[in-house]
Amino acid sequence: MTALSGFLLSQWYDLRDLGNPVRALIDWINGWGDGTTFHWVGYIVAGLIGAAAIGLFLGIAMLSLIWIERKAVSRIQIRYGPNRTGPFGLLQPVADALKLMQKEALTPLAGDKIVFWLAPVVIFIPTLLVFGVLPFGPKMTAANISVAVLYIVAIGSATPLVIFMAGWSSNNKYSLLGAMRGIAMAISYEIPMVLSLLGVVLFTGHMDLNGIVQWQQKYHVWLIVLQPLAALTYFISASAELNRTPTDIAEAESEIVAGYHTEYSGMKFGLFYAVELGNALAVSGIWATLFFGGWWLFGLDRWIPAWLIFLGKMYILYGALIITRGTLPRLRIDQLLDFAWKFLLPLALVNVLVVALEVTIWQENGISAGIVLPVFAVVNILLSVVLVVGYVQSFGFARRQRPRRARLITDTLAAMPQ
C-alpha cells in the first residue's frame, strides 16, 4: 500500500499493519492443492480471524472502558472512584462482571420470556457489526465494503428495535415508556446524523471508510477542518443515540426507573451496560475515521503502527464522550427532540447545501486542491461559527445571573407543575 512503502515492504513480519500476516496466511492457504480448490478454507479462516479479533478487542475494550469511564467521571465529580479492587481499582470491572454473573437473572412472570431472553443477546449484533467495517489500518478492515457509511447508518437503525424488544417483553410500563422514548429519539437523531454523513460522502466522493481515510491522506488534511458543521452534527446526533447521561431519556433514572432495562438483572443487565460502552467506542471510532484521519497521522503512520494511531484517536475521542457525560446537565425529552429538529436538522441541511455547492465549484472548474481546500476550510469554519453563534443569539436563552427586575417564577427556566 502507499502508506507502507517503508523499510519492511509489507512482508508478513511487517507488524505495522496486522493485515500483513493475515494476508500471508490466507495466501498460503489459497495456494494449497491446485490453487483454487481450497479458496473456501481461506474464506472461512479470514472470516474467523476477523470475527475473533473484533470479539477479543471488544471484550478487552469493554472491560477497560468500564474502569476508564468510572475513574474519569469520578475525577470530574471530585471523588476517587473505584480504588479498592487491585492497584488503582483496576480489577473493578472483573469484580463487577463476576458479581453480575452470580446474581439471579429474574424474568417477569407476565413478560414474553423468549423475547426477553433474546433482547440482550441481539443487542450485541449491531455493535459487533459496526466494528467489522472500521479500518484499524490500511489492510485491517474485517469487511471492506463499498457502502460502509450507509451500512453504519443501517446497522445503527436496528438498535432501537432491539431496545423496543427489551422494553416490550418486560411487560412493565416503565420499560415500555423507555422503549418508546428510545425509538422516538432514534428516529429524530437519525436524520441529522445521515445528513452530516451525506456531507462527508459528497465532499470526498467515497462511501467506504478506507477510501475516506485515503482521501484525507491524499489531500493531507483532516476532514474536521473542511467539514466542521458535519463533525459537530454527527458528534451530537450520534452521541445522543448512545443513551448516555446528557441524553439518556431512554433510561432516565430520575424519571422512569431504568427505562427499557428496568426488569433486567444480573448479567443480562450487564450485557446492556457493556453494549452501551461498545456503542460509544464505535461512535468515537467512526468519528475518528471520518473526521480525524483514521489510521493516518500526517506521515507518522509510516513509523508508528497504524492500528496504534487509530486506537489512540479512538480513545482520545472517547474521552470527549466521557467529558460530555460528566459535565453536561440532562435534557428533558421534549428539549432533546426539539434540539434535533430545530437545531441540528437545519444546520445539517445548510451543511449539505454548502458542500454540494463547493463540490460543484471544485469539480466543474477543475481548480487545484491546493487553492480550493484552504478557501473551503476558512469559509466552512466561519460559516459554522456564524451559524451556531447566530442560532444561539437569536433562539437561545441567556444565562440570567443578575436580573434587573422582579419576575414571576413561571417566567424563569424552571419547569413548574401546572
Place this chain on the structure above:
Amino acid sequence: MSGVGPVSAFYVLAVLSIGSALMVMAARSIIHAVLFLVLFFVSLAAMFVLLSADFVAVAQLLVYAGAIGVLVVFAILLTPSREQRGMETKFVGPGLLAGAVVAGTVIFIAFNTNWPTASNDFPSTVDAIGQALLNRWALPFEIASVLLIAAMIGAIVIVGGRGVDLDPGAAGPSARLVRRER
C-alpha cells in the same frame, strides 16, 4: 453463483427467509409477527449481499428492517390492544388462493425471463445507481420526492388539524420559556 460457500449460504438464507415469512403469518402475537418480519427483511438483505447488490442490501436493511420495522411497531403500540387480539380470520381460503396466484405469477416470470448473468467480479453498484438516479431518471426521482413531501404534509394536516391547540402559550411549561433579555 457457484462454489461451496455461496450455494450453502443461499440455502441457509432461503430456509431462513421462507421460515420467517411463514412465521409472520403463523405467530399468534402481533409483536412476534413484526419481529419475524424484521428477520425476514434482514435475511432478504443478506440475499442481496449474496447477489453482490451491496447498495440494495444496505438500503433494504436501512429502509425495511430499520424504518419500516420501527414504524410498524409504533403503529401497533398506538392501536388499542383489543384490536390486536383479533388474529383469527375467516379469509384463510381466499387469502391462500390470492397468495398462490401471486407466487405462481412470480415463479412463472422468474423461470421465463432471460436473466443477464455477470462475471464473478462484480463492480460496486453505488456509482451506477447514483448516475442513473441523477442523470437519466432524474425527473421520476424528483417526482417521487415531491410525492413523498405531499404525503408528509398530508399526514401532518390529518394529525394536527383536529382542533389541536397549537398556541405556544398553552403547550406546557417548556413553551413559555422567555427569550433572551435585552
